[in-house]
Amino acid sequence: MSAPLLEVCVDTIEGARIAVQNGADRIELCASLAEGGLTPSAGFQKYASKLDVPVYVMLRPRGGSFIYSDDEKNAILEDARTVRQNGAKGIVVGAITTNHTLDTVFLKDVVEIAGLPATLHRAFDTAKDPFKALEEAIDLGFERILTSGQQPVAAKGTELMRDLVSAARGRISIMPGTGITPDNAAQIINETTADEIHSSCSALRQPADLRDSNVILGFVPAGGEKVTDARLVQEMKSAISQISRIAS
Template sequence: MKKYHIEIACFNPESAVIAQKNGANRVELCDEMIEGGTTPSPEAVIATREELTIDMNVMIRPRGGNFVYSDAEFEQMKQEIKEYKKLKVDGFVFGILNNDNSINVERNKELVFLARPLPCTFHRAFDVVTDVYNSLETVIDCGFKTILTSGQEPNVVEGITVLEQLAKKAGNRIIIMPGGGVRSSNVTLLKEKMNTTYYHSSAITDGTEIADGKEIKALVTNLK
C-alpha cells in the first residue's frame, strides 16, 4: 500500500516544530514568505536542525523575483550548498532558468552534483517554464528527485489537469509534489487524481508566517 507524506514549508523554527509535532514528514525551510521563499540564514538552519528529528530540506534562492541568476548569485548558491551540507540538512530546493524561461541545464546539473549525496527538488520555477512536458524530461535529466509545482497555475486546484498529466508522465522516475494552495480541504482530490507520494503546504491559515497545527493534522489525516 502506498504511503503518503506531507512536507510543510516553514519560514521560521517555530513553524518547523509545529510541523513535526503534528505529523509532518518533512520541512522545507526558507526565508521571506512574501517573496515565495528565499535561502534561510545559517542561524535559522542551525536552530531548526536542533529542534527536528524529521527531514529538513533547505531552499537555495538568493532573492525573490525571476529565476535567472547572475554569475555572482550563482556563486552564492554554490557556496550556500557547500556550507549547508555541513549543517546536517537532508536536501536542497532550487531551480535556475535561462532568459527564455527554459531550464538552465548546465547550472542546475552543477548544483545537483555539488549537493550529492543529498537529493534536490526543482521548485516552483517549474511553474513558469516553457514547454512543461519537455521540461519535465530536462529536470529528470539534471538529476533532481522531486518537482514542486502547482501545475503552472496560481494554485493546485486550477492546475490539477497538468499535475495529473505530469504525475502520469513522470511515473517512478521523479516525484511530482503538488504545492501552491494545498489544504486539508483539497488534498484528498489531489491524492485521487495524482496518487503521488508527497504533498507540500505552508499550512498557514491566518495570514501570519506560523503554520497551523490543526491544519497540518487535518492534512495528515486526509492522506491516510
C-alpha cells in the same frame, strides 16, 4: 500500502517545531515565505537539522523571477557548499534561462556541489515546455518536482500534474503545492495520483495589541502575520491519511 507524504514549508523555528510535532513527514526550510521562500540562515539550518524528519533547505537568494545573474548564481553555489555541513538532508532549487527553459548547466553544478537529494521548485512552473523540463530534471538527478501544474494554485493544475506523473513513469516524484488545504488535499492527490503534497499549513495570527511598538513601527503587520498552524498540520495529515498508495 502507504499514505501520501506531507511536506510542510516553514520560515521560523517555531513553525518548524510545530510542523514536526503535528505530523509533517518532511520540512522545506526557508526564510521569508511571504516572498515565496528564500535561503534560510546557517543558524536556522543547524537548528532544524536536529528535528526528527528530513529537512530540505531552500537555495534562493531573492524573491522575484528565477532568472539569475552570475553573481546570484555564485551566491547559490556558495550556499550549496555549506548546506550539508549545516545538517540538511536535501536542497530545494530552481533556475530558468531567458528562453524560459531550465538552466541546466547551472542546476547541474548546484546539485553536484551540494551532493544531496534535490527538489526542483516552482521555477518549473515558468518553463515553456513542462514535459521537456521534466526530462531535464530527471537527467539532472532531481528526485522530485514541486509544481502547481503551471497554474496560480494546484487545484487548477491537476490535469497537467496527472499527465506529468504519467510521463515520469516513476523516475521522479511530482509533488503538488500552492493553495493546498485540508479541504482540497485529498481531491488534488486523487486527481493527480501524486504520492506527496506540499503546504505551508499556515494561518493568520493577529497581533495581541495594535498599540505595541512592534506594530506601530511596522515590524509586525497590523493585519496579522502568517504562521504555521498546528491544527492545520493535523487536519492536513488526517485528510491524506485516508488515501493509500502502493509503495514503489
